[in-house]
Amino acid sequence: MRILIAEDDAVSRRIIEAHLHKWGYQVVTARDGNEAWQILQSAEVPRLAILDWMMPGMDGVELCRKVREEAKEPYTYLILLTTLNGTEDLVTGMNAGADDYLTKPYNANELRCRLRAGRRIIDLQEELITAREALRAKASHDQLTGLWNHEEILRILARELARGIREGTPVGAIMADLDHFKAVNDDHGHQAGDAVLRESADRILSLMRPYDAAGRYGGEEFLFVLPDCNEENTAVMAERIRSLLGRDPVKTPQGRIPVTVSLGAAVSGPGEVDAGSLVRAADQALYLAKSKGRNRVEFGGVETVRTHADAAIQGERGL
Numbered sequence: 001m002r003i004l005i006a007e008d009d010a011v012s013r014r015i016i017e018a019h020l021h022k023w024g025y026q027v028v029t030a031r032d033g034n035e036a037w038q039i040l041q042s043a044e045v046p047r048l049a050i051l052d053w054m055m056p057g058m059d060g061v062e063l064c065r066k067v068r069e070e071a072k073e074p075y076t077y078l079i080l081l082t083t084l085n086g087t088e089d090l091v092t093g094m095n096a097g098a099d100d101y102l103t104k105p106y107n108a109n110e111l112r113c114r115l116r117a118g119r120r121i122i123d124l125q126e127e128l129i130t131a132r133e134a135l136r137a138k139a140s141h142d143q144l145t146g147l148w149n150h151e152e153i154l155r156i157l158a159r160e161l162a163r164g165i166r167e168g169t170p171v172g173a174i175m176a177d178l179d180h181f182k183a184v185n186d187d188h189g190h191q192a193g194d195a196v197l198r199e200s201a202d203r204i205l206s207l208m209r210p211y212d213a214a215g216r217y218g219g220e221e222f223l224f225v226l227p228d229c230n231e232e233n234t235a236v237m238a239e240r241i242r243s244l245l246g247r248d249p250v251k252t253p254q255g256r257i258p259v260t261v262s263l264g265a266a267v268s269g270p271g272e273v274d275a276g277s278l279v280r281a282a283d284q285a286l287y288l289a290k291s292k293g294r295n296r297v298e299f300g301g302v303e304t305v306r307t308h309a310d311a312a313i314q315g316e317r318g319l
């Protein structure tokens with residue numbers, strides 16, 4: 001673990017540094033508050049900092065305050081160094097955001113214990129962040145395929161539509177449904193069905209640009225969001241998906257299973273379009289693709305949504 005020592009007194013600084021090295025810590029030092037602040041803002045922030053209270057430039061308390069104002073993650077554990085019988089008010093230091101303090105002259109064992117306490121807090125916080133991120137991923141992803149789940153892909157579509165309106169760019173939406181998927185489950189079992197869904201998702205992901213989004217919309221239904229894609233680009237992508245999914249049968253423990261997919265596409269703009277309208281248009285086109293014999297791409301027309309202002313005016317006129 002890397003620790004920052006900010007201390008203007010060279011002797012004191014070297015003594016702490018020597019101790020920390022002996023205990024296996026990596027050390028970065030600062031000779032005044034401003035230098036310490038630079039280090040605390042760098043990309044690789046030390047997880048623990050020992051800050052002298054009295055320093056030229058920014059003092060230790062001000063550093064604590066600024067670090068806490070930024071409220072960055074991961075958390076930096078802050079230990080203030082004070083002088084015995086000094087004028088420093090500990091309450092001020094702790095209120096500014098220090099986690100602990102040490103009075104000079106301190107003994108080495110005391111410093112070592114305080115550092116251990118700090119490490120425990122940092123480790124706990126790391127576990128919490130990991131757990132939170134895992135929960136977040138679970139809440140937004142489909143467990144089987146790893147694609148975005150239903151709620152998240154709709155949220156992404158709404159976000160991209162808002163961006164598209166702002167930037168005057170179209171957004172493509174493709175709804176895809178594996179053909180005769182029920183038969184896969186019925187004939188080969190659910191394990192094979194799951195393998196087909198996973199492999200289909202992997203193939204689709206291999207076609208997406210980094211800023212495209214792919215979600216599992218329902219059972220064997222997928223929704224793709226393609227920012228800044230007009231009808232032509234969207235049609236190309238839909239055709240690529242259709243062609244790649246149908247090219248080679250999916251290998252499953254139950255044998256090789258041929259797969260085809262039907263796709264419905266729709267593109268937003270010009271004019272304001274909401275996520276629901278775009279999905280409906282893509283869904284209708286998908287329905288058409290199914291009824292025309294499956295394993296094909298169809299396009300749907302999008303109704304432009306009336307803005308609230310339009311609706312209000314027309315309401316007033318009794319239209």
Ligand SMILES: [Mg+2]
Binds near residue numbers: 009054
């Ligand atoms: Mg000092």
